[in-house]
Amino acid sequence: MLFEKVSIIGTGNVATRFAHAFSKAEIEVVEIVGRNLEATTALAAAVRAKPCLDWNRVKQHDGLFLLAISDDAIGKVAQKLSQIVGGRAIVAHCSGATSSLVLATHFHNYGIFYPLQSLSAERAVDWTKVPLCVYSPQADLEEGLAQLAKQLSPLVYRIDDAQRANLHIAAVFINNFSNHLFCLAADICAEKEVDFDILRPLLTHTVAKLEQQQPIEAQTGPAWRGDTGTQERHLQALQALPGHFSAVYRLMSEGIKASKAAADESTD
Amino acid sequence: MLFEKVSIIGTGNVATRFAHAFSKAEIEVVEIVGRNLEATTALAAAVRAKPCLDWNRVKQHDGLFLLAISDDAIGKVAQKLSQIVGGRAIVAHCSGATSSLVLATHFHNYGIFYPLQSLSAERAVDWTKVPLCVYSPQADLEEGLAQLAKQLSPLVYRIDDAQRANLHIAAVFINNFSNHLFCLAADICAEKEVDFDILRPLLTHTVAKLEQQQPIEAQTGPAWRGDTGTQERHLQALQALPGHFSAVYRLMSEGIKASKAAADESTD
Numbered sequence: 202m203l204f205e206k207v208s209i210i211g212t213g214n215v216a217t218r219f220a221h222a223f224s225k226a227e228i229e230v231v232e233i234v235g236r237n238l239e240a241t242t243a244l245a246a247a248v249r250a251k252p253c254l255d256w257n258r259v260k261q262h263d264g265l266f267l268l269a270i271s272d273d274a275i276g277k278v279a280q281k282l283s284q285i286v287g288g289r290a291i292v293a294h295c296s297g298a299t300s301s302l303v304l305a306t307h308f309h310n311y312g313i314f315y316p317l318q319s320l321s322a323e324r325a326v327d328w329t330k331v332p333l334c335v336y337s338p339q340a341d342l343e344e345g346l347a348q349l350a351k352q353l354s355p356l357v358y359r360i361d362d363a364q365r366a367n368l369h370i371a372a373v374f375i376n377n378f379s380n381h382l383f384c385l386a387a388d389i390c391a392e393k394e395v396d397f398d399i400l401r402p403l404l405t406h407t408v409a410k411l412e413q414q415q416p417i418e419a420q421t422g423p424a425w426r427g428d429t430g431t432q433e434r435h436l437q438a439l440q441a442l443p444g445h446f447s448a449v450y451r452l453m454s455e456g457i458k459a460s461k462a463a464a465d466e467s468t469d
Numbered sequence: 470m471l472f473e474k475v476s477i478i479g480t481g482n483v484a485t486r487f488a489h490a491f492s493k494a495e496i497e498v499v500e501i502v503g504r505n506l507e508a509t510t511a512l513a514a515a516v517r518a519k520p521c522l523d524w525n526r527v528k529q530h531d532g533l534f535l536l537a538i539s540d541d542a543i544g545k546v547a548q549k550l551s552q553i554v555g556g557r558a559i560v561a562h563c564s565g566a567t568s569s570l571v572l573a574t575h576f577h578n579y580g581i582f583y584p585l586q587s588l589s590a591e592r593a594v595d596w597t598k599v600p601l602c603v604y605s606p607q608a609d610l611e612e613g614l615a616q617l618a619k620q621l622s623p624l625v626y627r628i629d630d631a632q633r634a635n636l637h638i639a640a641v642f643i644n645n646f647s648n649h650l651f652c653l654a655a656d657i658c659a660e661k662e663v664d665f666d667i668l669r670p671l672l673t674h675t676v677a678k679l680e681q682q683q684p685i686e687a688q689t690g691p692a693w694r695g696d697t698g699t700q701e702r703h704l705q706a707l708q709a710l711p712g713h714f715s716a717v718y719r720l721m722s723e724g725i726k727a728s729k730a731a732a733d734e735s736t737d
Binding site: 356371382396399404456 | 691
């Protein structure tokens with residue numbers, strides 16, 4: 202199964218980046234299906250596709266229909282789409298958090314085409330560094346999705362629903378939660394009138410060193426060292442700030458302390 | 470004030486990296502003062518310095534005595550050192566978490582020489598990316614420390630005690646706490662038998678995009694979007710795991726939700 206054309210349902214971050222990526226890889230983008238006139242026509246024009254704003258006019262074809270829409274819309278949109286293009290159309294969604302089964306009620310041929318990266322409509326992405334997770338309960342369709350993925354990125358993984366759900370949770374810790382910590386650090390700097398930019402090299406280094414190490418090998422800090430004096434001084438300073446700085450400090454320090462105890466135990 | 474020689478007290482991560490950096494910058498490392506015979510002689514040999522294991526033999530000179538030791542040792546070591554080299558020796562410590570005042574009782578000329586980076590004795594560091602924070606209550610000594618720092622790194626900042634304490638707290642959030650999240654993500658992968666390496670590009674990208682954005686502009690995820698369905702599914706999966714995954718998930722999600730509310734309010 203080799204896909205030569207793709208219709209994209211959606212005009213958001215993931216839809217936009219996939220539309221550009223397919224167009225660049227010379228895979229025909231047949232239609233961009235969206236609700237917003239401006240966004241739909243702009244994206245369609247950018248990738249030489251037809252804009253489609255009316256569900257009843259979505260074109261049937263034997264390529265892939267890619268649902269790049271929010272999690273809670275997938276079920277509803279799949280139902281609507283199946284009424285127009287029929288249950289034999291080939292459909293995949295791009296979500297990390299939603300089971301493929303949400304498509305099973307409406308389509309015989311369904312799968313997953315999930316980019317494990319934070320994508321932005323506004324910024325081009327280096328596709329060679331975007332892991333693409335594909336899945337279908339049908340082997341030939343999964344192979345087709347893998348082939349399509351390989352035309353965009355060398356990082357193609359076959360990941361079933363359960364594994365994808367777990368990867369998505371881990372991704373939330375890695376991306377969303379660590380970014381929240383960076384926000385808190387920036388807030389501390391703003392509150393205390395020190396320049397956040399001084400910390401940028403540390404930010405870069407924190408992740409760069411994980412290219413050669415497992416996270417647990419890179420763990421350092423007052424909680425890891427058991428330096429309670431420093432932790433108490435930090436907590437005192439943080440308690441004076443509005444917000445949940447000290448609650449985060451406590452919970453993270455407890456976790457690091459537990460990791461240290463576990464690491465010590467395993468080397469005993 | 471221009472320092473032409475430095476004695477380093479300590480043989481740990483910071484001491485090791487500074488010793489190598491000074492040696493490379495052709496600033497004479499007079500002595501490495503340490504307790505551990507092997508570590509002290511090895512580091513001294515590596516930078517063509519004399520090893521010193523006996524406090525009573527520490528050599529007096531008009532250069533800098535740099536205390537690169539643990540926070541709780543600084544006061545005690547400063548006292549001991551002052552008895553040998555005298556209260557007129559020039560002394561700085563390298564800690565982010567300890568006030569410069571701990572040196573004031575023992576020395577007339579004291580300051581701070583703090584590298585805002587995670588340093589490892591085992592790994593060479595790119596000094597052009599290590600911010601060095603210097604401080605002294607005496608202007609000429611602070612200038613001397615700044616000049617010395619500039620020979621190692623272009624990123625030299627004059628940061629007083631209060632600002633340094635706050636930078637250190639922010640650094641704990643950026644480095645230690647985010648690394649703990651990466652540990653939790655790796656644990657989830659291990660527990661659920663998915664390959665952590667699939668997430669490495671996301672890890673890199675999370676920080677890379679902050680080169681052009683403030684953290685708050687880069688915040689995404691289920692909590693930011695208000696996607697409660699996904700959050701509930703994630704929590705259900707995490708509650709089945711031993712450890713504090715779900716507590717971290719809840720606290721981080723609450724914080725992100727609060728950030729979103731504040732961001733929405735400020736754009737209203």
